[in-house]
Amino acid sequence: MTILAWNCRGLRSALAVRTLADEVQAKDPSLIFVVETKTGESRMKGIRNKLEYTQGITVPSDGRSGGLAMMWKEGSNIRFRSCSNSHIDVEVHENSASNPWRATGFYGHPDAGKRFISWQLLENLKNQYFMPWIVFGDFNEITQSNEKIGWLDRDANQMEEFRETILGVMGGGAQRTKVRLDCMVAPEGWMRLFPEARVRHVAMSISDHCMLMLTLERQQPQKRGNKRFFFKAMWTRDERCKEIVEEAWEPGWAEVELGIGDRIKRCQENLQAWNWKEFGHVYRVLKQKKEMLQQLEC
Template identity: 40%
Template sequence: MRAISWNCRGIGNPRSARALYDMVRRWKPKIVFLMETKSKVKRMDKIKNRIGFANGLIVPSRGHSGGVALLWTREVNLDINSYSGSHIDAIFKESEGNFQWRITGFYGHSETHRRYESWRLLAFLHSQFQLPWLCLGDFNEILLVNEKVGGITRPQQQMESFRNVVNFCSFLDLGYVGTDFTWCNMQEGENRIQFRIDRALANTEWIGNFEGARVYHLVDSTSDHCALFFTNSPPQHVSNAKRFHFEALWSKNEECRNIIESSWGMGVDLSTPEGFMVNLKRCASELSNWSSSVYGHIPKKIQSKRNALSALT
C-alpha cells in the first residue's frame, strides 16, 4: 500500500497542481490526502481527474483557507466513516481475505488556543472502532523539543497535550526517511524556524500487519510543508528519467530567476553534501516543469525544424 499526505497550501496554483501530478507519477500512491487545498469541489474534481484517480471525498475550503480531500484509485476498496474540515476517516478493505484496517487523514488546528479541539476529535475517533489504525497528516504540533529548531522554545504543556492523546490512542510514531523537519518558515539565518509537524502514527495492530512500513519526507518548493510518502514496499521510481540540461534560453526569462530563488534552500541544510544535492535536484525538477509549460519540448522542436529543412533541400 502506498499513500501520500501533503499540506499543499493551495492546490489552485498551477505549480502546486503540477507538483502533485509529478509526485503521483513518480511514487504511484493508491491514496492521497491533501490539506489546505483552498479549493472548492469543482476545482478538486479536476485535480482528481488529472492525477488519474477515480474516487474521492472532498471537503471544500471556507473562503480562501482550509479544505481537505481524500482521493483514491479505482482498485482501492474504501468506505468513508466520517469527515470534517479537519479529518477524513475511512476503512480500507484488502482485496485478499477479509482483512480491514482504518486510515485517517488528520489536520490539526493551526490556532494554538483551538488545538484542544483537535485532540478531542482524535480521542473521539479512537473510541469509534477497534481496528488496525493508520493516522497521518499535519498535526500542527510536535511531540519532542528536538522536533523544532529556531524561534522561541515550545511550551511543554502544548507538547504534553499532544503526547497524551497519542498515548490515549495507543499510537506509535512510524519515523521517517529524509530531512528532519517537515515545515519551514522560508526565512534565512537566525530568523529560520523549522518543525516536524507532519507525521504518520499507527497502533500496534496495524504495525504488526505492515512490517517494513516506511515514511519518506518529500521536499517540494511549492509548499512550506514536505509531503509524506508512505509505503510498505520499496519505492518505485520513474525509470526513464532524463539527464537535466540548463537551457541558455531560460536565462533571458525573468521567471527563471524566480523559480530558482523560490525552490532553493527550503527546509534543507545547505552545509551538507546531501542537502546541496537535494537543492540541485529540486531546482532541476522545477525548471524542467516550468520550461515544459512555457516553451514546450525544445529538443523535439529543434528536431522538427531540422526535418523540415531537410525536406526542403
C-alpha cells in the same frame, strides 16, 4: 501500497498542481491526502481528473483557508467513513485475503487555543469502531521541543497535551516517524499488520511542509527498460522547438514516402537530440537539487 500526505499550502496555482502531479506520477500511490487545499469541490474534481485519481472526498476550504482532500483510483476498494474540517476517515480493503484497516487523514486546528478540539476529535474517532488504524497529516503540534528547529519555542503544556493524546489514542506502543508538525502515528496492532512499513519525509520546493510517503512493503528494485518518450512542456517556451518539429515532419524529396509513424519517430529523435544539446541533463540536475534539499531538511 504507498500513501502520500502533504500540506500543500494551496492548490490554486498551476505550479502547485504540477508539483503534486509529478510526485504522484513518480510514486504511484494508492491513497493521497492533501491538507490546506484552499479550494472547493469544483476545482478539486478537476485536479482529481488530472491526476487520474477520480474517486475521493473533498472538504471545501473556508474561503482561502483550510480544505482537505483524500483521493484514490477508480476500482480501489476504499470505503468512506466520515469527515470534518479536520479529518477524512476511510477503510482500506486491499483484497479478500487481507484484513481491512483504517486510514485517517488529519489536520490539527491552526489556532493553538482551539487545538484541544482536535485532540477530542482523535479520541472520538478512536471509539467509533475498532480495526488496525493509522493517522497521518499535519497535527500542527509536536511532542518535544527538540523536534523543531528555529522560530518560536513551543508551549510546554501544548506539547504535553499532544503527548497524552497520542498515548491515549494509540496506546503506549504507538510508533511514530521522526515527528515534525507532519507525521504518521500507528498503534502496535497496525504495525504488526505491516511490519515492513516505512515513512519518508520528502522535501518539497514550493512548500515549507515535507510530503509524507508511507510504503507498506519493502520496495524491490525495478529493472531498467527502454525509456518512454515524453514531450517536455518547457520546450514550447523556446522558439526553436517549432522549427525542430517542422524540419523533422516535412520530408525531403528523397523521403517523400515516409509514413506517419516514421515522421513521429523522427520528431522524437530530433527533439531528444536538440534537448540534449540545448538543455543537457536538466531533470538530473533537478533531482540532485531535490536530494540536497532533502538532506538539509533531515
